[in-house]
Amino acid sequence: MRRRDFLASTAAAAASALPTPYIRSAAAQSRKDTLLTVSETGPNSLDLMMPGANISCYEVGWNTYDRLATFGLTKGANGEDRYDPDNFQPELAESWDLGDMSLTFKLKKNATFHDGTPVTAKDVKWSFERALAVGGSPTFQMRAGSMEKPEQFVVVDDHTIRIDFIRKDRLTFPDLCVPTLSIFNSALAKQHAAEKDPWAIEWLKTNIAGSGAYQVEKWTPGQELIFRRYDGWKSGPVPKIQRVIWRVVPSAGNRRALLERGDADVSFNLPPKDVSELAEENKLTVIGTPVDNCIIYIDMNVKIPPFDNVKVRQAIAHAIPYQKIMNAAMFGRAVPMFSGPASVPPRNGRSPAPKLTTWSRRRSY
DSSP states (O other), X not given: OOGGGSOOOOOOBTBSOOOOOOOOGXXXXXXXXXXXXXESOOOSOSOTTSTTOOTHHHHHHHHHOOOSEEEEEXXXXXXXXXXXXXXXXXXXXXXXXXXXXXXXXXXXXXXXXXXXXXXXXXXXXXXXXXHHHSOHHHHHHHHHTTOOOGGGXXXXXXXXXXXXXXXXOTTHHHHHTSGGGOOXXXXXXXXXXXXXXXXXXXXXXXXXXXXXXXXXXXXXXXXXXXXXXXXXXXXXXXXXXXXXXXXXXXXXXXXXXHHHHTSOSEEXXXXXXXXXXXXXXXXXXXXXXXXXXXXXXXXXXXXXXXXXXXXXXXXXXXXXXXXXXXXXXXXXXXXXXXXXXXXXXXXXXXXXXXXXXXXXXXXXX
């Protein structure tokens, strides 16, 4: 399901285009029009541009803010939905024109922020300038696509924004699709800005100024966040799920028990062992999607001996039992970057668990 049917994530990560999990609307069978999700941690801010924003902030941003464009979907090896990094789809923009040294977006004229204010090119420019100015992940994300100067963002008219290139960069357009580069209601944010806080970072930590498919109804940091659908959303099909309760349950065992009892619909990022066991039991629906920018690796400092010797690094690379590590630590729930999918020996005569799992939910009957 699309973020429109709720929660997606990236996901990623991180500052890069982050594929996050999709959750199908059919999951909310026990609480009419409400989905209950549980995870180990919650967001430390409602503003994913905030320096130090954690990974959960991306789920908040993805659902409460829009971007000019987004990534389309494709099917993974197991039939699951996943992002297609080569397929760009409009979100706040209705069209775009890629020139030799510029990229021009036409905005949807009926798109509004949650307070009913129309989304304009001035909001886009302010949001991009904010990303450049706040530092950390947003600034790094912008520069990854060669967006480095405020003057690159030109308001042509209320519904037209042009991005001038300082160099040709194939990452510019993908950068505009990631959660970090969300579009803020600049007029609302400016009302809460201060001389020492011109980008309203303090206010936006606990308040939303977006146009996304969901609004934040209530947030109790470290405990619970409640989303409510924004019925005026114009950037895609209005979600079928009206309300989402996202509860923080630190214990993986408790999250698993909630799923198995039917007291929760979705659990994010259960340990690989739990997910492998749940997949084998076949009582829950387990869907896994490789997260493209979630990488686990062994790092060597090439500036100090003996790792400054390429032969030593090559010897270490050849000596590491990659597959054994993946089988022991990830229970087959991982995919090597440069090889085939990981696997584990069948247990009880059953097939190995499917590849990397990012979330699971109750089976719909």
